[in-house]
Amino acid sequence: MLKTVYDPKQQQHDTTGLVIQGQAFLEVPRRAEILQTALAQSGWCSQIEPKDYGTGPLAEVHSPGYLEFLEQIATLAAPYGHIQGGGPTLGDTFAPGVARHFSPHPWAKIGRHTFDVSVPFLPGTWAAAYASAQCALSAAELVLDGDRTAYALCRPPGHHALSAQAGGYCYLNNAAIAARYLQRHHGGMRVAILDIDYHHGNGTQEIFYADPGVLYVSLHADPDEEYPFYWGGADERGIGAGQGATLNLPLPAGTGDAQYLDVLDDALDAVREYAPIFLVVSVGFDGGQGDPSALTKGFALTQDGFATIGQRIRALDRPTVLVQEGGYRLDTLADNALSFLRAFA
Numbered sequence: 143m144l145k146t147v148y149d150p151k152q153q154q155h156d157t158t159g160l161v162i163q164g165q166a167f168l169e170v171p172r173r174a175e176i177l178q179t180a181l182a183q184s185g186w187c188s189q190i191e192p193k194d195y196g197t198g199p200l201a202e203v204h205s206p207g208y209l210e211f212l213e214q215i216a217t218l219a220a221p222y223g224h225i226q227g228g229g230p231t232l233g234d235t236f237a238p239g240v241a242r243h244f245s246p247h248p249w250a251k252i253g254r255h256t257f258d259v260s261v262p263f264l265p266g267t268w269a270a271a272y273a274s275a276q277c278a279l280s281a282a283e284l285v286l287d288g289d290r291t292a293y294a295l296c297r298p299p300g301h302h303a304l305s306a307q308a309g310g311y312c313y314l315n316n317a318a319i320a321a322r323y324l325q326r327h328h329g330g331m332r333v334a335i336l337d338i339d340y341h342h343g344n345g346t347q348e349i350f351y352a353d354p355g356v357l358y359v360s361l362h363a364d365p366d367e368e369y370p371f372y373w374g375g376a377d378e379r380g381i382g383a384g385q386g387a388t389l390n391l392p393l394p395a396g397t398g399d400a401q402y403l404d405v406l407d408d409a410l411d412a413v414r415e416y417a418p419i420f421l422v423v424s425v426g427f428d429g430g431q432g433d434p435s436a437l438t439k440g441f442a443l444t445q446d447g448f449a450t451i452g453q454r455i456r457a458l459d460r461p462t463v464l465v466q467e468g469g470y471r472l473d474t475l476a477d478n479a480l481s482f483l484r485a486f487a
């Protein structure tokens with residue numbers, strides 16, 4: 143059996159029917175419903191509600207000012223809704239690196255604490271993001287308590303969230319929060335994060351960029367042609383004491399199962415060499431064929447491909463926390479997820 147941690151409060155980030163810049167918003171509650179239903183029917187998953195660990199473990203990754211911003215911004219910005227035509231609260235005027243004035247205006251707060259327009263702030267966003275992080279923490283706790291694997295069915299996702307900025311559908315960096323929690327509860331011991339989402343996990347990379355205690359390894363679409371554009375190059379290897387503890391493996395548009403699995407083996411070799419006590423996997427299914435989030439033709443991973451990816455990660459044989467990230471093609475999401483997760487059941 144695979145223990146799955148899920149909280150229906152995550153659906154309070156109700157983006158159903160949302161349109162931003164003329165495009166239907168892809169990170170919708172239906173995604174989590176599909177995954178939850180498929181796992182409930184699988185016969186090899188048991189569903190667990192998360193415990194509440196408070197904001198303490200969140201503050202190990204995110205700044206206090208940013209957490210306060212997330213909690214308050216939907217309310218603070220509500221009186222200004224008319225400026226955006228009554229739509230969701232979104233970034234509009236982004237603070238450049240050379241900004242000099244710290245205005246308390248809600249619009250200025252959003253401009254400092256987001257880096258794109260894919261993170262709407264709705265009345266239920268904080269409750270959902272908070273619940274999502276608690277799912278990741280609860281899965282980490284299960285593994286600390288001796289379970290070989292636990293799966294956090296997180297929504298909204300997390301790996302693009304920086305320590306003080308939301309972006310790319312992400313508000314709280316669930317994988318980073320889980321990794322830090324594991325690290326702190328084992329005397330700063332070695333944790334590896336393997337990120338198999340289609341997009342580079344820029345937030346996770348940055349949070350641990352100078353930390354030799356967390357290895358970050360990512361396979362993702364080449365940022366020369368794909369979001370998040372400003373991170374994810376093979377030359378980014380960490381800094382200071384963290385030099386060498388970041389490994390980026392960018393892949394070209396059109397990458398299929400065989401090419402992906404070849405590079406996955408390199409990633410797994412790096413994890414083995416690091417010899418982590420715990421493994422956190424940022425699990426995205428948006429590398430699946432035809433995923434609508436891709437700006438290029440995307441990757442072409444198949445259901446069989448995801449099964450093999452799962453088996454090879456499982457073969458690392460480490461205590462593993464699986465944290466759900468992306469995956470936006472609703473008609474193949476369940477099959478891809480079940481194929482991958484079955485390896486851990």
Ligand SMILES: [Zn+2]
Nearest residue numbers: 339341428468
């Ligand atoms: Zn993604």
